[in-house]
Amino acid sequence: MKLAINLLNFGPAAKLKNFRRWIDFAEASGFDALLISDHVAVTSDVASRYPVPFMDPFVMLSWAAARTTGIQLGTTVTIVPYRHPLHTASLVSNIDRLSEGRFIFGVGAGWAAQEFAALGLDFEHRGSVTNEYLEAMKVCWTQNVANFSGRFVEFSEVHTTRPLQQPHPPIWVGGASDAALRRAVRYGTAWHPIRIRLDWLRETGYPRLKQIAAAETKAVPQLCPRIMLHPSPKPLPDSERFAGQGTFEQIQADLDELERMGATYVTLDTYSGDPASIEHMDAHFEALQLVRRR
Numbered sequence: 001m002k003l004a005i006n007l008l009n010f011g012p013a014a015k016l017k018n019f020r021r022w023i024d025f026a027e028a029s030g031f032d033a034l035l036i037s038d039h040v041a042v043t044s045d046v047a048s049r050y051p052v053p054f055m056d057p058f059v060m061l062s063w064a065a066a067r068t069t070g071i072q073l074g075t076t077v078t079i080v081p082y083r084h085p086l087h088t089a090s091l092v093s094n095i096d097r098l099s100e101g102r103f104i105f106g107v108g109a110g111w112a113a114q115e116f117a118a119l120g121l122d123f124e125h126r127g128s129v130t131n132e133y134l135e136a137m138k139v140c141w142t143q144n145v146a147n148f149s150g151r152f153v154e155f156s157e158v159h160t161t162r163p164l165q166q167p168h169p170p171i172w173v174g175g176a177s178d179a180a181l182r183r184a185v186r187y188g189t190a191w192h193p194i195r196i197r198l199d200w201l202r203e204t205g206y207p208r209l210k211q212i213a214a215a216e217t218k219a220v221p222q223l224c225p226r227i228m229l230h231p232s233p234k235p236l237p238d239s240e241r242f243a244g245q246g247t248f249e250q251i252q253a254d255l256d257e258l259e260r261m262g263a264t265y266v267t268l269d270t271y272s273g274d275p276a277s278i279e280h281m282d283a284h285f286e287a288l289q290l291v292r293r294r
Contacts, residue, residue, distance in 0.1 A: 074104025
């Protein structure tokens with residue numbers, strides 16, 4: 001089971017010197033991947049969780065590709081409806097080429113209604129848009145001249161830049177609804193649930209994914225969750241905590257169970273929800289190193 005880090009790309013600590021430290025730490029410590037989140041318009045609903053400055057993931061990952069040599073780089077997650085699929089397909093192909101095939105494309109349909117409104121986008125149909133855009137992007141990645149006609153997007157005779165990884169970089173699909181699970185089965189390489197409880201994953205989420213895959217007569221996507229990494233000095237009741245919360249022993253037990261379930265990657269998210277906490281980078285690194293040495 002591989003371990004990834006969620007790089008914190010927002011708030012008062014979103015500074016070049018800190019990004020250098022995050023990226024250098026991740027690669028030097030032997031982590032397998034470094035992932036980054038996505039927002040375009042930081043409206044009030046977004047800013048309450050992820051304050052400005054908010055650094056664009058594709059710009060950040062392009063810079064990270066030049067600074068690193070072996071670690072995989074990706075998004076957790078790109079909000080697919082925010083960009084035209086021709087634009088996103090080109091960004092993905094470019095970063096995959098610049099990183100020499102190290103890109104992971106994490107995707108989601110989005111949650112911030114105010115951000116959709118600011119961008120002039122349809123919030124109600126975001127799931128359907130996401131599905132169609134993924135179809136269109138796959139055409140761009142697998143054909144030298146792309147044509148596509150759908151409900152939300154149409155283009156013809158577009159000469160494409162194809163990614164280095166073929167047929168395309170791995171697609172990790174976020175979300176926990178049936179619609180998201182179906183999207184993971186139909187379009188994804190992996191299912192990428194975020195901030196989960198292990199009992200829910202074990203008893204509800206993962207069995208449901210398998211049911212949907214069987215109904216679609218498709219392979220079950222890989223399991224690649226993103227979990228919290230919030231150590232505490234005292235044990236937390238299992239009935240009240242999410243995966244990755246609690247003592248180091250509890251966190252280790254969570255990772256062991258995910259490995260037994262067949263998880264191929266686990267992304268560790270050290271963000272507590274308090275933007276000021278991002279400044280205390282040594283505490284984040286200490287927690288990550290403890291997990292890395294488990």
